[in-house]
Amino acid sequence: MPTTRVDLGDRSYDVLVEKGLLSQAGQAIQQAGVRGRAAVISDANVSRHHGAKLLASLEAAGFAPSLHEVPAGEGSKSMSQVEELCAAMAEAKHDRRSFVVALGGGVVGDLAGFVASVFYRGIPFVQIPTTIVSQVDSSVGGKTGVNLPQGKNLLGAFHQPALVIVDPDVLATLPDREYREGYAEVIKHAAIRDAAMIADIAALDPSTREVPADLIARNIAIKARIVEVDEHETKGIRALLNLGHTIGHGIEAAVPYGSMLHGEAISLGLRAALYLSEKRSGLSKEDSAKILGLLQHFRLPLILEDQITTEQILHKLGRDKKFEAGKIRFVLLSKAGDAFVSDAVTAEDLQEAIEHLRHPL
Ligand SMILES: NC(=O)c1ccc[n+]([C@@H]2O[C@H](COP(=O)([O-])OP(=O)(O)OC[C@H]3O[C@@H](n4cnc5c(N)ncnc54)[C@H](O)[C@@H]3O)[C@@H](O)[C@H]2O)c1
Ligand SMILES: O=C(O)C(=O)C[C@@H](O)[C@H](O)[C@H](O)COP(=O)(O)O
Numbered sequence: 498m499p500t501t502r503v504d505l506g507d508r509s510y511d512v513l514v515e516k517g518l519l520s521q522a523g524q525a526i527q528q529a530g531v532r533g534r535a536a537v538i539s540d541a542n543v544s545r546h547h548g549a550k551l552l553a554s555l556e557a558a559g560f561a562p563s564l565h566e567v568p569a570g571e572g573s574k575s576m577s578q579v580e581e582l583c584a585a586m587a588e589a590k591h592d593r594r595s596f597v598v599a600l601g602g603g604v605v606g607d608l609a610g611f612v613a614s615v616f617y618r619g620i621p622f623v624q625i626p627t628t629i630v631s632q633v634d635s636s637v638g639g640k641t642g643v644n645l646p647q648g649k650n651l652l653g654a655f656h657q658p659a660l661v662i663v664d665p666d667v668l669a670t671l672p673d674r675e676y677r678e679g680y681a682e683v684i685k686h687a688a689i690r691d692a693a694m695i696a697d698i699a700a701l702d703p704s705t706r707e708v709p710a711d712l713i714a715r716n717i718a719i720k721a722r723i724v725e726v727d728e729h730e731t732k733g734i735r736a737l738l739n740l741g742h743t744i745g746h747g748i749e750a751a752v753p754y755g756s757m758l759h760g761e762a763i764s765l766g767l768r769a770a771l772y773l774s775e776k777r778s779g780l781s782k783e784d785s786a787k788i789l790g791l792l793q794h795f796r797l798p799l800i801l802e803d804q805i806t807t808e809q810i811l812h813k814l815g816r817d818k819k820f821e822a823g824k825i826r827f828v829l830l831s832k833a834g835d836a837f838v839s840d841a842v843t844a845e846d847l848q849e850a851i852e853h854l855r856h857p858l
């Protein structure tokens with residue numbers, strides 16, 4: 498089976514990618530050596546489409562699963578939801594010998610991973626991602642957490658999964674908007690590490706809703722290799738995965754959580770990062786246009802709505818984890834496929850880049 502190993506010493510794990518794998522999840526978890534009872538965390542949409550298949554597979558493998566559903570959407574990435582889930586798991590008699598299975602998109606993965614990191618001071622968890630964002634990005638790397646009204650992902654823990662099970666078939670039930678938003682993170686990976694992928698993404702026909710398994714695996718490998726060298730984002734390498742996220746997260750937090758999807762906010766953040774890369778690090782107009790063209794190809798938002806003010810975004814953005822002693826570490830591109838962390842970006846630059854998003858292309 499196509500497998501990417503994430504090599505992190507005693508926290509190493511496999512990412513399995515295969516069509517139809519969901520129905521063999523129980524067996525795959527057994528083979529990975531995970532033991533105990535399973536607490537499945539999912540959201541209402543995902544559970545409706547894919548819950549029964551997973552539960553049957555876990556039952557067949559002897560994991561006696563309980564199911565814990567949260568409302569769909571970014572609003573569920575909250576501390577109150579963490580507490581509710583932990584209480585429900587305790588009621589269902591889970592303890593330190595249990596493990597969590599996250600069945601869902603990035604919201605469920607981040608939330609369930611965080612629950613696993615604190616329940617009984619930490620239990621194992623398995624990621625079964627069901628959106629493009631979560632299959633190519635969030636299920637790998639161990640960043641878990643929830644939001645605060647003050648900003649995105651401000652509470653959390655690094656907690657690596659014990660196994661990641663990627664079944665591209667589950668993407669067939671994604672609504673169109675959630676399908677298109679997923680490509681923002683794929684385009685980000687191409688922009689920071691794999692310029693050759695730009696042509697491959699451009700060749701996809703979004704109307705066919707195609708998500709090739711090898712494209713998913715290629716993205717997982719990009720993320721895995723970065724996480725392996727800088728698991729805790731202390732060396733300025735993992736930070737590259739934050740391209741488009743400084744302003745993107747500011748926008749996502751400036752509107753009510755969930756009204757804009759993560760990939761949609763990152764699309765705007767990427768446009769701003771391209772603008773600043775042209776201004777500050779010599780990114781060619783040609784490379785910039787190629788990346789912007791991919792975002793247009795998937796009809797991702799590139800114009801900031803008037804009712805979201807620059808002040809609101811700057812206020813949320815000030816809480817970003819990449820601010821240190823008032824200085825911003827901002828990810829720029831020198832060319833397509835080549836990103837670096839810069840400290841040359843000023844507060845005025847950020848304001849100008851946000852204003853740039855109000856202009857037509
Ligand atoms: N930890 C990380 O490294 C990392 C990386 C990227 C994103 N994130 C986080 O991930 C979150 C965004 O994740 P997302 O974009 O997957 O959003 P999401 O989890 O909210 O899923 C989007 C919507 O699609 C629905 N859905 C999911 N899978 C489905 C399926 N197969 N069929 C039908 N409907 C389905 C969900 O119910 C939801 O309504 C954000 O909170 C972001 O901060 C984390
Ligand atoms: O895994 C990472 O590292 C990333 O930056 C991936 C991002 O796509 C993701 O949105 C992540 O949650 C952002 O992390 P944060 O530390 O900026 O909150």
Ligand SMILES: [Zn+2]
Nearest residue numbers: 682742759763
């Ligand atoms: Zn992201």
